[in-house]
Amino acid sequence: MQKILVTGGAGYIGSHTVVELLQAGYKPVIVDNFSNSEERSLEGIKAIVGRDITCHRIDCTDAAELRQVFEQEQTIVGIIHFAAYKAVGESVEKPLMYYHNNVGSLVTLLQVMQEFNVQKLVFSSSCTVYGIPEALPVTEQTPVQKANSPYGNTKKVCEEILTDLANSGNSNIKSIALRYFNPIGAHPSAHIGELPLGVPNNLVPFITQTAAGIREQITVFGDDYDTPDGTCIRDYVHVVDLAKAHVVAIERLLQNKAEAIEFFNVGTGQGNTVLEAIHAFERATGVKLNYKIGPRRVGDVPKIYADVTKATEELGFKTTSTLEEAMKSAWDWQLHLQKSTAKL
Numbered sequence: 001m002q003k004i005l006v007t008g009g010a011g012y013i014g015s016h017t018v019v020e021l022l023q024a025g026y027k028p029v030i031v032d033n034f035s036n037s038e039e040r041s042l043e044g045i046k047a048i049v050g051r052d053i054t055c056h057r058i059d060c061t062d063a064a065e066l067r068q069v070f071e072q073e074q075t076i077v078g079i080i081h082f083a084a085y086k087a088v089g090e091s092v093e094k095p096l097m098y099y100h101n102n103v104g105s106l107v108t109l110l111q112v113m114q115e116f117n118v119q120k121l122v123f124s125s126s127c128t129v130y131g132i133p134e135a136l137p138v139t140e141q142t143p144v145q146k147a148n149s150p151y152g153n154t155k156k157v158c159e160e161i162l163t164d165l166a167n168s169g170n171s172n173i174k175s176i177a178l179r180y181f182n183p184i185g186a187h188p189s190a191h192i193g194e195l196p197l198g199v200p201n202n203l204v205p206f207i208t209q210t211a212a213g214i215r216e217q218i219t220v221f222g223d224d225y226d227t228p229d230g231t232c233i234r235d236y237v238h239v240v241d242l243a244k245a246h247v248v249a250i251e252r253l254l255q256n257k258a259e260a261i262e263f264f265n266v267g268t269g270q271g272n273t274v275l276e277a278i279h280a281f282e283r284a285t286g287v288k289l290n291y292k293i294g295p296r297r298v299g300d301v302p303k304i305y306a307d308v309t310k311a312t313e314e315l316g317f318k319t320t321s322t323l324e325e326a327m328k329s330a331w332d333w334q335l336h337l338q339k340s341t342a343k344l
């Protein structure tokens with residue numbers, strides 16, 4: 001079995017990817033410092049796949065610790081690098097913490113990869129690099145814009161680092177940056193899912209926590225945008241579909257089909273408004289949501305969704321889940337979380 005190192009593998013998208021890697025016949029090895037995750041995600045993975053997964057509790061910005069992992073694991077053929085901080089608002093308040101962790105961990109990882117001659121990398125990027133796009137849907141040729149938060153800038157800078165390395169002419173590392181749109185939902189088993197610590201920043205955890213009575217009400221941020229119902233449009237992609245995109249991306253690298261650096265949009269290709277997302281949740285679960293319309297959120301992109309032609313044609317990526325299925329899985333996960341927390 002080919003061994004794939006998964007940094008941030010205990011996190012939301014990472015844990016789902018570990019499951020898909022295993023099911024595709026790879027041996028994932030997790031590296032995580034649990035700064036934004038809990039050991040119970042490892043238990044969740046185990047409940048799905050029926051065995052323990054090796055996990056190194058280290059910080060990816062620490063070259064010495066990373067080196068030890070590479071030494072111990074020996075035969076790593078590729079890496080999927082999820083480890084990063086991701087809260088946009090926090091990044092505005094603590095930019096250095098974000099640059100240190102997100103940019104620092106990538107640079108450190110690349111240096112250690114070079115030392116150990118590991119040549120394949122899949123990197124977690126984001127549709128945030130497109131800013132407020134002029135035309136929709138966005139393709140990989142849509143111009144990258146000035147980031148509107150330090151978090152967004154870390155993704156832009158990391159993409160530039162990978163591009164500079166590819167163009168340097170003296171690196172064997174090939175990388176694929178996947179630009180995720182809005183990942184939502186959870187594994188259908190409800191053993192793993194998103195674990196927002198504190199008040200959630202993102203729409204779907206806020207919806208499920210409101211439906212569960214943890215939050216009183218959800219506010220829809222603005223209904224006066226130039227969209228069919230006035231609320232913002234996003235491309236919500238089921239996390240299991242997104243996880244599978246990583247498997248096909250690492251396969252492409254391992255089969256030597258990739259250029260030195262490649263970018264792919266990973267979404268569904270379909271845009272939905274906030275109200276459509278809320279109504280999809282209600283239809284999928286039968287639970288009525290207490291929501292109100294409030295003012296716009298500063299910095300929100302009015303509408304964005306992906307053109308996924310490149311990922312479909314070159315990676316063979318396709319989504320299989322509907323928005324309702326994603327919402328149902330998010331709700332099942334919320335119910336599971338409540339049951340397991342009640343037992344503690």
Ligand code: NAD
Nearest residue numbers: 008011012013032033034035036037059060083084124126
């Ligand atoms: P997450 O916070 O659930 O997972 C990230 C994991 O990385 C966590 O388990 C955390 O403990 C770990 N981590 C952070 N810094 C680390 C470090 N220095 N060393 C070791 N481990 C570290 O986040 P996620 O939603 O799974 O996101 C994964 C990646 O995808 C991130 O790079 C994020 O920026 C990117 N992304 C996420 C979204 C989204 O909406 N969730 C959208 C686009 C891109």
Ligand code: WQD
Nearest residue numbers: 088126128201202203204206219220221232234274297300
């Ligand atoms: C989705 C929609 C809100 C909460 C963020 C990051 C981005 C990327 C994905 C990582 C928007 C609306 C939300 C609420 C609402 N992450 N909303 N009420 O803004 O697309 O992007 O996550 O790379 O960088 O900025 O995601 O889930 O916060 O919001 O009406 O309580 O839901 O206005 O239209 P967003 P989100």
